[in-house]
Amino acid sequence: GPLEDPYVAAYNHNTAQWTGPYKAGISELGKDLTQPKNIDNHGKPTMLIDKLGYIHIFFGGHGGDKRHGKNTLGNGHYAANKHAVSKRPYDITEWEELNAIEPFGTYNQAIVMDNGDIYLFYRHGAHRSDWVYQKSTDNGRTFEKPVSILKTKKRTDIEATDSWYAYVSKGQNDDIIISYDYHVCWNMKATDRGHTTERHDAYYMVFDTNKNTWRNVQGDALTMPLTREVADEKTLVARTGGNGFWTFNGSTHLDQNGYPHIGINIGKDLGQKTGGPKQTSHYRWTGSEWLGGQPVYEQAREDGTDTRGDFIIKSPTEINYLLGYKENGDGIISYYNSTDGGQTFNKGKELLRSKNAAWSLTALIDNAHPDARIIVAEKLKSSNWRKLYLVGDNGPIQREKSSASVLTKADQDHLKKFKAAHELYKKNKK
Numbered sequence: 001g002p003l004e005d006p007y008v009a010a011y012n013h014n015t016a017q018w019t020g021p022y023k024a025g026i027s028e029l030g031k032d033l034t035q036p037k038n039i040d041n042h043g044k045p046t047m048l049i050d051k052l053g054y055i056h057i058f059f060g061g062h063g064g065d066k067r068h069g070k071n072t073l074g075n076g077h078y079a080a081n082k083h084a085v086s087k088r089p090y091d092i093t094e095w096e097e098l099n100a101i102e103p104f105g106t107y108n109q110a111i112v113m114d115n116g117d118i119y120l121f122y123r124h125g126a127h128r129s130d131w132v133y134q135k136s137t138d139n140g141r142t143f144e145k146p147v148s149i150l151k152t153k154k155r156t157d158i159e160a161t162d163s164w165y166a167y168v169s170k171g172q173n174d175d176i177i178i179s180y181d182y183h184v185c186w187n188m189k190a191t192d193r194g195h196t197t198e199r200h201d202a203y204y205m206v207f208d209t210n211k212n213t214w215r216n217v218q219g220d221a222l223t224m225p226l227t228r229e230v231a232d233e234k235t236l237v238a239r240t241g242g243n244g245f246w247t248f249n250g251s252t253h254l255d256q257n258g259y260p261h262i263g264i265n266i267g268k269d270l271g272q273k274t275g276g277p278k279q280t281s282h283y284r285w286t287g288s289e290w291l292g293g294q295p296v297y298e299q300a301r302e303d304g305t306d307t308r309g310d311f312i313i314k315s316p317t318e319i320n321y322l323l324g325y326k327e328n329g330d331g332i333i334s335y336y337n338s339t340d341g342g343q344t345f346n347k348g349k350e351l352l353r354s355k356n357a358a359w360s361l362t363a364l365i366d367n368a369h370p371d372a373r374i375i376v377a378e379k380l381k382s383s384n385w386r387k388l389y390l391v392g393d394n395g396p397i398q399r400e401k402s403s404a405s406v407l408t409k410a411d412q413d414h415l416k417k418f419k420a421a422h423e424l425y426k427k428n429k430k
């Protein structure tokens, strides 16, 4: 919402009624007069419902900064990672902020286990920071200190630092499963392009939260935090094409045998800071080896179409992707289905199409109603605002536009005040 504060909306499938959006907290992002024009304040919000029905959101984190003290597990960037909880169970109308998590953090991913324990995973700062988790055994009211799982480390062979991007999901029983890719975090002067988003390869590991032990896909024990060397030796899923191809990590889910499947986006490096368009590709563990690497959207490899998506596993060989991409100028969200374990995919039901749309997709919602599997943001060329869709097997859930675009008087005043202050700041700077 305005000035990057988090808002929550709800849809009731039985009554077909929307409520909200309600403001759920105040972000440190979006309110700084000195921030540059090109803002990267994603804040990566995430949400869960605890065993008592309270709704938690974790938001506004972009690595933390000096105002919050020293980051002992990495470097800093901006703002604070924050946590808010609904005042009443299953009710989004009122919220309170808790002071239970560390300010350093970004890419929040929260999981509630069957016994009610909550695990919050995140990167503990900017690129050169460990990935950690904090555990709560009291429904998110307090959290234990962060525990490092993926280690950031200066390389001795090149002018770069080891960095990671992880996707965390619930596995079987007390397990948490994690897929990740490796970011070679170049020093600014080490390459012609300066620092880039160069990332490579796919990795996988499992956390048994009951025994507090970690293992690779073969079942060998792992010592935390994992270094790049051990990650390469014990947890590698696939080399995704060397320096000529860059990755953008996707998601992981287990099939009915308890074997992991991994989606990862792979694309040719075209010399840009971001490499180039990337194609969602699928890998699966057969019990003895990793298979796959084929792009889900078949034409992608030839024409370089950028795709993103998450997937549902119906059986070890039957995999349904919800894929977002652009085709002949149209932004499309469509199912792509495989019946041969991900070797080939065919277009299934199309769920959303919009002229010139560029999409941002969330991961699939856990325990979702089939009518509401994913949230899709449409970037509008003419506006700073995004259109948000709740999309499921019957397309987007509809809503009266007038009731969807509600800003309270307080919100509007707040926004106006900030804009005026920002104008004044720019004028004085000149």
Ligand code: ZN
Pocket (backbone or CB within 6 Å): 127, 128, 163, 183, 184, 185, 186, 195, 196
């Ligand atoms: Zn970096």
